[in-house]
Amino acid sequence: MLAAAAIVVAYAFGAVTFGPLVARARGIDLRAQGSGNIGATNVGRVLGKRTGRLVLLLDALKGTLAVVFARSIGASDAVVGAAAAAAVIGHCFPVFLRFRGGKGAATALGVTAPLDPFAALAGGIGYLLLKRGTGLASAGSLTGVVSAVATGFVLHGASPTVLALLAVALVVVVRHRENIRRLARGQELPS
Numbered sequence: 507m508l509a510a511a512a513i514v515v516a517y518a519f520g521a522v523t524f525g526p527l528v529a530r531a532r533g534i535d536l537r538a539q540g541s542g543n544i545g546a547t548n549v550g551r552v553l554g555k556r557t558g559r560l561v562l563l564l565d566a567l568k569g570t571l572a573v574v575f576a577r578s579i580g581a582s583d584a585v586v587g588a589a590a591a592a593a594v595i596g597h598c599f600p601v602f603l604r605f606r607g608g609k610g611a612a613t614a615l616g617v618t619a620p621l622d623p624f625a626a627l628a629g630g631i632g633y634l635l636l637k638r639g640t641g642l643a644s645a646g647s648l649t650g651v652v653s654a655v656a657t658g659f660v661l662h663g664a665s666p667t668v669l670a671l672l673a674v675a676l677v678v679v680v681r682h683r684e685n686i687r688r689l690a691r692g693q694e695l696p697s
Contacts, residue, residue, distance in 0.1 A: 508579060508580065508581055508585070509581065509582075509585045509588070511579065512575065512576035512579060512581045512585050512586070512588070512589045513585070513588050513589055513592045514592075515572065515575055515576075515589075516572035516573075516575070516576060516588075516589035516590070516592040516593040516596065517592040517593065517595060517596040518596065519568045519569070519571055519572040519575070519593050519596065520568060520569065520572060520592065520593035520594060520595065520596020520597040520598075520600070520613055521596035521597070521600035521601055521602055521607075522568060522596075522600075522602075523544050523565075523597065523600050523602070523603060523607055523608065524561045524564040524565055524568075525543075525544040525545055525546065525548065525549045525561050525565070525608065526544050526603065528549060528553070528557060528560070528561055529549065529552065529553060532553065534552060534553070536548060536549065536552060539551075539552040540552045543608060543609065544603070544606075544607060544608045545561070545565070545608035545609055545611070545612065546558045546559070546561040546562035546565060546608075546612050547643040547697045549561040550697070551697065561612075562612045563612075565597060565608070565612035565613050565616065566612045566613065566615050566616030566619070567616055568593065568597075568613060568616060569590070569593045569594065569597075569612075569613040569614065569615070569616025569617035569618075569619075570616040570617065570619055570620055571616075572589055572590065572592070572593035572616075572617060573586060573589060573590050573593070573617050573620040573621060574620055575589070576589035576590075577620070582666075583665075583666040583667065584666045586621070586666075586670070587621070587666050587667060587669060587670025587673070588670070590617035590618075590621055590670045590673075590674055591617075591670060591673040591674055591677065593613055593616075593617050594610045594613045594614050594617060594674050594677050594678065595610075595677060596613075597610050597612075597613040598610045598677060598681050608681075609644075609647065609678065609681040609682055609685075610674075610677055610678045610681050611633070611643075611647035611650065611651070611678055614629075614650075614651055614654075614674045614675070614677075614678050615629060615630060615633075615650065617670075617674060618654050618671060618674065621658075621667050621670060621671065622654075622657075622658050622661070622662070622667055622668075622671065624657055624658075624661060625653075625654040625655070625657040625658040625661070625671060626654060627657075628653040628654055628656070628657035629650040629651060629653050629654030629657075630650065631653070632646070632649040632650045632652070632653030632654075633646040633647060633649060633650035633653075634646065635649070636648075636649040636650075637697075640696075641696035641697065642689070642694050642696060642697060643697035644682055644685035644686075644688075644689065644694055644697070645689060645694070647678060647682060648678070648679065648682055648685075648686070651674065651675035651678045651679065652675065654671055654675065655668065655671045655672050655675045658671045
């Protein structure tokens, strides 16, 4: 019961998508603007960088809260890891938006912070370096999740935390598959 509660609550946290809520409050349908994605990068394109940063913070915070909640009810490390993955899946496939959500990078950062702060720091630095160096949020996001997993593995080996980071990274990579194709063809547009 405990495991199910942690995972369901984490998914519910993740499924609250702040991009569309913020855009709708301003009378904008985010799906019809910019890239059509609901995440912070598109919010930044459509509503400005400041609002994009706010959405990034809120999407990260919901991931952090999902992990903190799972720990607060005494869930095992494996269940906490499953809750982390559930929060990212909730963001990517939210029931409230007919399972058409974002790409999960901000929420992935949010779940990583309480799981392994050093991995989160490495992921954040990887994101910033690639994003600023290339102007491509997708390249930054992919580098960030890989950096987080690699750092976690170096520090902890194949622990439940690292397996959770790997699961989260896989979700983010799968959600970026079109971006990866465009990156490979040199056709990814700057963000």
